[in-house]
Amino acid sequence: MAEDFATDAPLEIITAGAPSRRPSLVFVHGAFCGAWVWAEHFLPFFAELGWHGVAVSLSGHGESPGRKQLDRFGISDYVADVAVAAAGLDRPPVVIGHSMGGVVAQHFARKHQASGLALLAPASLTSLAGSFAHMSLRRPDLLRALGRVQSRGVTAEDYEAIRRGLFSADFPVDLAMRYSRQFQRESVRANLELMVPQWPLLMGRPRLPVLVMGGADDCFIPYVDLLTSSTFWNAELRVLEGVPHALMLDTSWRASAETVADWLRRSFDQA
Numbered sequence: 001m002a003e004d005f006a007t008d009a010p011l012e013i014i015t016a017g018a019p020s021r022r023p024s025l026v027f028v029h030g031a032f033c034g035a036w037v038w039a040e041h042f043l044p045f046f047a048e049l050g051w052h053g054v055a056v057s058l059s060g061h062g063e064s065p066g067r068k069q070l071d072r073f074g075i076s077d078y079v080a081d082v083a084v085a086a087a088g089l090d091r092p093p094v095v096i097g098h099s100m101g102g103v104v105a106q107h108f109a110r111k112h113q114a115s116g117l118a119l120l121a122p123a124s125l126t127s128l129a130g131s132f133a134h135m136s137l138r139r140p141d142l143l144r145a146l147g148r149v150q151s152r153g154v155t156a157e158d159y160e161a162i163r164r165g166l167f168s169a170d171f172p173v174d175l176a177m178r179y180s181r182q183f184q185r186e187s188v189r190a191n192l193e194l195m196v197p198q199w200p201l202l203m204g205r206p207r208l209p210v211l212v213m214g215g216a217d218d219c220f221i222p223y224v225d226l227l228t229s230s231t232f233w234n235a236e237l238r239v240l241e242g243v244p245h246a247l248m249l250d251t252s253w254r255a256s257a258e259t260v261a262d263w264l265r266r267s268f269d270q271a
Contacts, residue, residue, distance in 0.1 A: 012057035017047030030099030034062020056085035138219035210235035215243025
């Protein structure tokens with residue numbers, strides 16, 4: 001059960017587009033960031049295609065309350081945040097989660113009604129240990145940088161490791177620096193919970209349309225984790241060449257957005 005860290009301040013929720021007969025899209029960010037990652041490209045892109053989008057900063061992230069209590073928040077608290085963001089929608093949403101947010105999205109669908117799931121580079125259903133091993137081989141400098149971010153926050157010495165680890169090789173340095181300054185610590189409790197296999201906690205999952213998508217250049221989420229998630233949900237699996245972990249911010253963002261848009265069209269638009 002989610003713990004109660006009640007506050008009068010509301011969650012940060014960024015919206016785009018207008019509600020329609022389609023289900024709304026609820027975007028759930030991953031670790032170390034906030035709803036701002038969706039506001040750069042994905043929210044306006046899907047609004048232009050006629051989708052209503054809602055992006056929430058989870059408790060302790062972005063402009064949402066709870067930064068001082070960050071380490072006390074766990075996955076169940078984040079699921080409750082998504083439920084707040086989805087409250088008042090006309091119909092169950094399609095929940096789009098990235099990395100840690102992909103795990104949160106799956107737990108939301110297990111506990112609440114959802115029309116579908118799009119899991120973008122979702123964190124492992126078995127344990128983050130494999131992801132850390134994958135990163136230690138592909139980008140050990142990023143692993144060290146994330147350790148520093150977790151212990152003291154982002155400093156200038158982390159910018160280049162973050163740029164090279166999360167983005168494509170051609171990603172602009174000035175833009176990487178701007179984004180890097182917006183990254184933050186992640187909850188110790190949430191990280192520890194992700195070290196535990198998630199799939200037993202998701203048994204009894206609903207049957208609904210699911211997309212699992214990742215990038216071939218992702219140094220954090222290996223292909224085996226994508227395959228495990230897609231098999232667990234009997235989902236469509238797409239692996240995009242040249243796409244890194246921060247797929248919604250990268251110079252390749254449009255390829256990722258168009259892949260999701262195509263799946264949405266095929267899954268939810270009437271012929």
